Amino acid sequence: MPVLEREGAQIWRRRTTRESLVRWFGWFLGTAVFVYCWQIISASTTWFFVWDAPRIADDIWTRATPPKWGYITQLGGPIWDTLNIATLGTLISLCLAVPVAFLAARNTTPSALVIRPIALLIIVSTRSINSLIWALLLIAIIGPGVFAGVVAIAIRSIGFCAKLLYEAIEEIDHSQVEAITATGGSRWQVMAYGIVPQILPAFAGIAVFRWDINIRESTVLGLVGAGGIGLQLSASLNVLAWPQVSLILIVILAAVVISEWVSAKVRGAII
Amino acid sequence: MSHRELDDMLGKGWRKPAFVKNPLVRWLLIVGFVAYLIAAFMTIEVDWGRVYEGLDRGWAFILAFTSPDFLSRWSDIWGGLVESIVMTVAASVVGILISIPIGLGAARNIAPLPVYVVCRGIVAISRALQEIIVAILLVAIFGFGPLAGFLTLSFATIGFLSKLLAEDIESMDKVQAEAIKASGARWMQWINYGVQPQVMPRLVGLSMYRIDINFRESAILGLVGAGGIGATLNTAFDRYEYDTAAAILILIIGIVMTLEYLSGVIRARVQ
Numbered sequence: 001m002p003v004l005e006r007e008g009a010q011i012w013r014r015r016t017t018r019e020s021l022v023r024w025f026g027w028f029l030g031t032a033v034f035v036y037c038w039q040i041i042s043a044s045t046t047w048f049f050v051w052d053a054p055r056i057a058d059d060i061w062t063r064a065t066p067p068k069w070g071y072i073t074q075l076g077g078p079i080w081d082t083l084n085i086a087t088l089g090t091l092i093s094l095c096l097a098v099p100v101a102f103l104a105a106r107n108t109t110p111s112a113l114v115i116r117p118i119a120l121l122i123i124v125s126t127r128s129i130n131s132l133i134w135a136l137l138l139i140a141i142i143g144p145g146v147f148a149g150v151v152a153i154a155i156r157s158i159g160f161c162a163k164l165l166y167e168a169i170e171e172i173d174h175s176q177v178e179a180i181t182a183t184g185g186s187r188w189q190v191m192a193y194g195i196v197p198q199i200l201p202a203f204a205g206i207a208v209f210r211w212d213i214n215i216r217e218s219t220v221l222g223l224v225g226a227g228g229i230g231l232q233l234s235a236s237l238n239v240l241a242w243p244q245v246s247l248i249l250i251v252i253l254a255a256v257v258i259s260e261w262v263s264a265k266v267r268g269a270i271i
Numbered sequence: 272m273s274h275r276e277l278d279d280m281l282g283k284g285w286r287k288p289a290f291v292k293n294p295l296v297r298w299l300l301i302v303g304f305v306a307y308l309i310a311a312f313m314t315i316e317v318d319w320g321r322v323y324e325g326l327d328r329g330w331a332f333i334l335a336f337t338s339p340d341f342l343s344r345w346s347d348i349w350g351g352l353v354e355s356i357v358m359t360v361a362a363s364v365v366g367i368l369i370s371i372p373i374g375l376g377a378a379r380n381i382a383p384l385p386v387y388v389v390c391r392g393i394v395a396i397s398r399a400l401q402e403i404i405v406a407i408l409l410v411a412i413f414g415f416g417p418l419a420g421f422l423t424l425s426f427a428t429i430g431f432l433s434k435l436l437a438e439d440i441e442s443m444d445k446v447q448a449e450a451i452k453a454s455g456a457r458w459m460q461w462i463n464y465g466v467q468p469q470v471m472p473r474l475v476g477l478s479m480y481r482i483d484i485n486f487r488e489s490a491i492l493g494l495v496g497a498g499g500i501g502a503t504l505n506t507a508f509d510r511y512e513y514d515t516a517a518a519i520l521i522l523i524i525g526i527v528m529t530l531e532y533l534s535g536v537i538r539a540r541v542q
Binding site: 030033034037038040041042044045046049050053056057060080081084087088124125127128129130132133136137140141142143145146147150193197200204216217219220223224233237249252253256257 | 287290307311314315316317318321322325326328329332353354357358360361364399400401403404407408411412413414416417418421487488490491494495498501504505508511516520523524527528531
């Protein structure tokens, strides 16, 4: 315990002098980096616009209220598209994520030296690129529309689902697997009766969780042309129809809240 | 299982128990799901001719990954990348600093009810709004540039971190906190010595995770004019310069992998 001796009396301290110095230096370095970053941001900001921001915000607010409620009749189709993008995208990604997860998990991979790194690379690269970027790319390749959105969501979700799933596979109870092996089960039988029942609840939880996230993400995919309610949002923004924008934002918020509620209920029922 | 049941089961084949036990619910779920799938597939229009034409371009894009072009647009890539990193660092610092008091306020066991309600409200708003939608609004208000991106990421960080921090504080061990209080500590000392040591490891881990997310998000904010590498990437896609786009994507994946590795090391050290 670090103790400071002063005038014969011992005073308790939390850290030794050396530790305090290292910590102080760390904080100093961090602050310096932050100030430097802030200066770069500040240099590329037009401060006149920022000082003018309250007036602009007020202006946008008066333009956007009240929302144009009549416009809601045109939003049914886009919301249906958004729901389809999220649901079909999640389904496709689950079909692709399951084999990847089995190849990536240490206890089920056929080859830890060759196949596991490839599976991990697939997981990392699909996870680290946002669905909007996948959508941009797919629109350039297969043209704008709902289909590009479905594929973008599907690719983006592979990494997420496969990562959570392979962690669940690595944490299974090994004695059950051994029991099935002892009865003479083949490799596939061991998988179907020893491993799958153990990860099924985790799998269902991951599927619903990702579906919820995908609803959020698919609401904005239309901004780059990949279908759904985002198309309406970007069209309204382009013609500065603020009352429509505010209505669309309310609809998106409602969709997000409902999907979160559904996913919480389903996960509560499973786990 | 009693003797009786075992006797009844003798001579009959074993069947796998179903995931959903109630047969009526199970069949309703299956039928509803199939009906939804049919309806969804009916409404998605896929122009297979266009997809077929695009396959060449898709293949060209995949080939571009084998010969990424870092050099011909290097100044644009470098500028965008630096801006993304700067936004990430600044927004993470500010977001974490703000989310600590809000997280304290959103924990029911240490905050009085009015503070709790206000802080939970802030968290709910921040979580419900998509980053890209916040970015669109902030770009409209503050003008183009990294300031809008910085504010967006800070705002998103607050919702994420405060919620998880508050949940961690709510599930902390009360005894330690009470012991500090019994020794006559003031409120600040109580937080500093009773609460903080219990939640610090998780807070550090979550902060690292959020920095990782912030960088990934900063890569798309450029699509709506909020600064960062996204603008460069979008231009590269629009001009069909797949080799440059591949170079940018490789850089993003590389940085995300590095961040993930670093956060893994740091989390292993603090926990």
